[in-house]
Amino acid sequence: MDSTILPEHSTGPTPGFAGRFPYRHLLGIEGLARPDIDLLLDRAEDFVEQNRQADKKVSALRGRTLINLFFENSTRTRTSFELAGKRLGGDVINMSVDTSSIKKGETLIDTAMTLNAMHPDALVVRHPESGAVQLLAEKVNCAVINAGDGSHEHPTQALLDALTIRRRLGTLEGLEVAICGDVAHSRVARSNIHLLSIMGARVRLIAPSTLLPAGIERLGVEVHHDMRRGLDGCDIVMMLRLQTERMKGSFVPSVREYFRYYGLNQEKLRAAKPDALIMHPGPMNRGVEIDSLVADDIDRSLIREQVEMGVAVRMAVLQILVEAQVEPWARNQ
Ligand code: NCD
Numbered sequence: 001m002d003s004t005i006l007p008e009h010s011t012g013p014t015p016g017f018a019g020r021f022p023y024r025h026l027l028g029i030e031g032l033a034r035p036d037i038d039l040l041l042d043r044a045e046d047f048v049e050q051n052r053q054a055d056k057k058v059s060a061l062r063g064r065t066l067i068n069l070f071f072e073n074s075t076r077t078r079t080s081f082e083l084a085g086k087r088l089g090g091d092v093i094n095m096s097v098d099t100s101s102i103k104k105g106e107t108l109i110d111t112a113m114t115l116n117a118m119h120p121d122a123l124v125v126r127h128p129e130s131g132a133v134q135l136l137a138e139k140v141n142c143a144v145i146n147a148g149d150g151s152h153e154h155p156t157q158a159l160l161d162a163l164t165i166r167r168r169l170g171t172l173e174g175l176e177v178a179i180c181g182d183v184a185h186s187r188v189a190r191s192n193i194h195l196l197s198i199m200g201a202r203v204r205l206i207a208p209s210t211l212l213p214a215g216i217e218r219l220g221v222e223v224h225h226d227m228r229r230g231l232d233g234c235d236i237v238m239m240l241r242l243q244t245e246r247m248k249g250s251f252v253p254s255v256r257e258y259f260r261y262y263g264l265n266q267e268k269l270r271a272a273k274p275d276a277l278i279m280h281p282g283p284m285n286r287g288v289e290i291d292s293l294v295a296d297d298i299d300r301s302l303i304r305e306q307v308e309m310g311v312a313v314r315m316a317v318l319q320i321l322v323e324a325q326v327e328p329w330a331r332n333q
Helices: 034-051 076-087 104-116 132-137 155-169 187-198 227-231 255-262 303-326
Strands: 065-070 091-096 122-127 143-149 176-180 202-206 222-224 236-239 277-279
Touching (some): 076 091, 076 122, 076 303, 104 132, 122 132, 122 303, 143 155, 143 303, 155 303, 176 187, 176 227, 222 227
Parallel strands (some): 065 091, 065 122, 122 143, 202 222, 236 277
16 A cells, blocks of 8 residues: 555644544654644543453454564553554564664664565654654655654653643643753653643743753743742643763763752642642652652652553554555545
8 A cells, every 4th residue: 555645744734634643654743733632632532441441452453563663772662552552453563673783874774674574554663863763754654653763752752641631630721831850852851842832831941051952942932940930830840851871971960969959859849839740751760850759649640640641642643543544545546
């Protein structure tokens, strides 16, 4: 099947696709429109209930093959995609590729061509280089889902965060969301900034200047260097891990110092709204960016719910992209 009639993701919304997801791939949140996001979240909502039943399996991906191609370590994202594919009734293959021993560019294209020859229906790709997933998507015929590329985008994480918030507060519109920590190296932050802005929430970033990318204000966010001022009156606090594996050189004086100024604890959290909710994409570094008393607060921490929503969101994305491949409008005729 040739699906070239479907635009690549990132070209902006296509007219005439009302009620449908008008893209072949999910490479990022940037460029999506509000109806695209609503469509994915509404579909994910159905899977939340499905996933709570004893029999969690449906047959939407029956006969289809999903390949998880991870050039970077991952526990929760890979497991979540694997479960999502299996619960949809698909065949799931996991491939972990060690990038340290081989020339990266060469491996990426070679691997893409090899996998493409096996006719997968969807490829889920994580790669340490920003833009690598897009490059791979240009070489294959199936749907490609970005599971995190360098510090660029991690669209399913932003979608699962949105679903978690929407289920708790009903809407994202008008919310004040603070994203705190290592924004410079975070694809989660970038995807969330795009998604929250598209959905009508306001975003503040809180970080030392060494952990903020230059010119980030252009994305329409408010920037703070002081936790208490930045958290003042916010509805949601999203904490980010210090991504030391992406740091070349020293970005913070010491972990102790970092926790003192930017670690979320009960005292700093008092600056936020009294019922403000706490989120973290994981993996968490307790005592570095977040204190256990806050992370484990059963009334205010959404961290466990985020993991649950991850499976539902990934099922929705897989189903919608694979469904699009068999729609008449997706065929080249
Ligand atoms: C994030 C990632 O890999 O970008 N984790 C995740 O997907 N659950 C954030 C992180 O690694 O800190």
